[in-house]
Amino acid sequence: MKRPTTFQGRRPAELVRAFSETDPVAADTLVQSAPNDDELLDSYSKTISRAVEKVGPAVVNIRVHKAGRAGQQGPESGGSGSGFVIAPDGFILTNSHVVHGADELEVTLADGQVHRASLVGEDPETDLAVVRIDASQLAHARLGNSKSVRVGQIAVAIGSPFGFQQTVTAGVVSALGRSMRSQSGRLIDNVIQTDAALNPGNSGGPLVNSRGEVMGVNTAIILPAQGICFAIASNTAEFVAAWLIKERRIRRSWIGVVGQNVPIHRRVVRFHQLRVEHGVLVAGIEPGSPASRAGLREGDVIVAFSGEPISGIDELHRHLVAKVIGVPSLVTIIRHTEKLDLVVTPEELARDNQRN
Numbered sequence: 001m002k003r004p005t006t007f008q009g010r011r012p013a014e015l016v017r018a019f020s021e022t023d024p025v026a027a028d029t030l031v032q033s034a035p036n037d038d039e040l041l042d043s044y045s046k047t048i049s050r051a052v053e054k055v056g057p058a059v060v061n062i063r064v065h066k067a068g069r070a071g072q073q074g075p076e077s078g079g080s081g082s083g084f085v086i087a088p089d090g091f092i093l094t095n096s097h098v099v100h101g102a103d104e105l106e107v108t109l110a111d112g113q114v115h116r117a118s119l120v121g122e123d124p125e126t127d128l129a130v131v132r133i134d135a136s137q138l139a140h141a142r143l144g145n146s147k148s149v150r151v152g153q154i155a156v157a158i159g160s161p162f163g164f165q166q167t168v169t170a171g172v173v174s175a176l177g178r179s180m181r182s183q184s185g186r187l188i189d190n191v192i193q194t195d196a197a198l199n200p201g202n203s204g205g206p207l208v209n210s211r212g213e214v215m216g217v218n219t220a221i222i223l224p225a226q227g228i229c230f231a232i233a234s235n236t237a238e239f240v241a242a243w244l245i246k247e248r249r250i251r252r253s254w255i256g257v258v259g260q261n262v263p264i265h266r267r268v269v270r271f272h273q274l275r276v277e278h279g280v281l282v283a284g285i286e287p288g289s290p291a292s293r294a295g296l297r298e299g300d301v302i303v304a305f306s307g308e309p310i311s312g313i314d315e316l317h318r319h320l321v322a323k324v325i326g327v328p329s330l331v332t333i334i335r336h337t338e339k340l341d342l343v344v345t346p347e348e349l350a351r352d353n354q355r356n
Contacts, residue, residue: 047154047210048154048156048168050210051154051156051209052166052168055084055208055212055214056158057110057139058084058086058110058138058139058206059082059083059084059110059158059160059205060082060084060085060108060109060110061080061081061082061083061107061108061160061161061162062080062081062092062094062098062099062105062204063080063108064080064099064102064104064105064106065103065104065105066101066103067103080098080161080162081094081095081098081099081201081203081204082158082161082201082203082204082205083107083160083204084140084141084204084205085138085139085141086141086143086241087140088137088138090134090135090136090138091132092107092132093129093217094128094129094131095128095203095219096122096123096124096126096129096183097124097183097203098204099122100122104116105117105118105119107133108160109135109138110160110165115133116133117131117132120244120245121243121244121245121248122244123240123249124183125182125184125186125188125250126182126188126236126237127183127220128217128232128236128237128241129244130241130244130245141206141214142213143213143214144211144234145235146190146216146234147235150173150176151172153172153210154170154171154209154210155171155173155192155194155215156168156196157194157196157202157205157206157207157218157229157231158202158206158208159202159203159204159218160205161199161202162201169198169199171194171195172196173192174193176190176192176193177189177191178190178192178193178230186317187318190233191230191231191232191233192207192230192233193228193229194216194230194231195228196229197221197229198218198220198229202218203218204217205217206218207231214234214237215233216232216234217234218231219232251348251349252320252348253320253321253322253324253325253347253348253349254289254290254320254348254349255289255290255331255344255346255347256289256290256292256347257283257284257285257286257291257296258282258284258285258286259280259283259302260280260281261278261279261312261313262281262301263278264278268334272334272339274309276309276310277311278312279301279302279303279334280302280310280312281300282297282298282333284298285297291344293345296333296344299335300335302316302332302333303333304332305319305330305331306319306324306329307330320349322348324346325347326346327345329343329344329345329346331344
């Protein structure tokens with residue numbers, strides 16, 4: 001006996017006669033038939049559409065105008081990129097490389113309204129920037145928790161390139177924890193890799209999940225490799241945006257050394273029981289810098305900072321953050337074959353200073 005039954009929001013199920021192993025009396029068993037390919041594709045399409053409908057109204061186009069510089073001939077230059085509203089009172093998150101050096105900014109909302117914008121602040125080290133328009137009660141996107149992102153989940157890249165209303169590409173998260181160089185040379189950590197293609201002008205737009213939560217800010221594409229794109233993780237974006245809105249900049253520290261990555265002789269590693277086989281060679285020291293006052297010399301090899309192993313310049317950068325400004329910190333170095341501990345007090349990094 002078969003009796004069709006329909007459940008809300010599900011495929012029709014059937015009750016079929018079956019026999020229990022312990023009870024010879026026939027019993028009705030629910031059998032759920034598997035969805036076919038057309039239904040799966042339709043469900044996928046609806047998922048993408050819902051995510052775009054939720055976030056799309058917050059995505060904007062940013063038009064950049066750069067006046068001709070003194071001594072240079074020719075008309076003014078410029079470009080465009082994307083961004084998205086993160087607060088109803090007009091704060092917009094985008095890429096630093098989109099707005100860097102702009103004399104004027106013009107934002108076009110999803111409904112076609114055009115507003116003049118001002119730069120709140122930018123952080124080239126993470127390729128993020130915040131601009132603001134004089135508007136209120138705007139549709140805005142919600143920044144999700146990038147720690148919950150998993151490889152294989154749906155990723156939707158939304159942009160608003162100049163001349164088009166919006167563009168949408170979809171794919172999956174193909175890798176997590178990637179690193180890439182910023183324009184200043186520092187390493188950006190926890191970058192999301194996706195195969196959702198980035199169209200020209202989509203830089204600064206959101207990368208969202210199936211629930212319409214922003215999990216990253218689209219920032220770059222590898223041209224020689226087809227379909228490999230990157231996004232700055234939403235947790236990084238939320239941290240940077242908060243500081244840019246509060247102080248218009250990100251505070252970092254420095255100790256005043258010019259360094260390069262070098263291997264450490266195996267005998268030295270074994271003798272001092274070092275946790276690293278590479279370190280940062282001090283190739284130069286800024287006069288009057290924290291490193292100079294601490295007694296560091298050219299030729300020293302930094303192998304630890306505040307008790308944490310240092311195997312390269314990038315790891316040293318990760319430790320030179322705002323919280324260590326003015327805090328005496330222990331730096332472990334190898335000088336010739338001797339291991340020494342010196343105390344250095346990092347200072348705040350000036351905006352134009354890109355050294356360690």
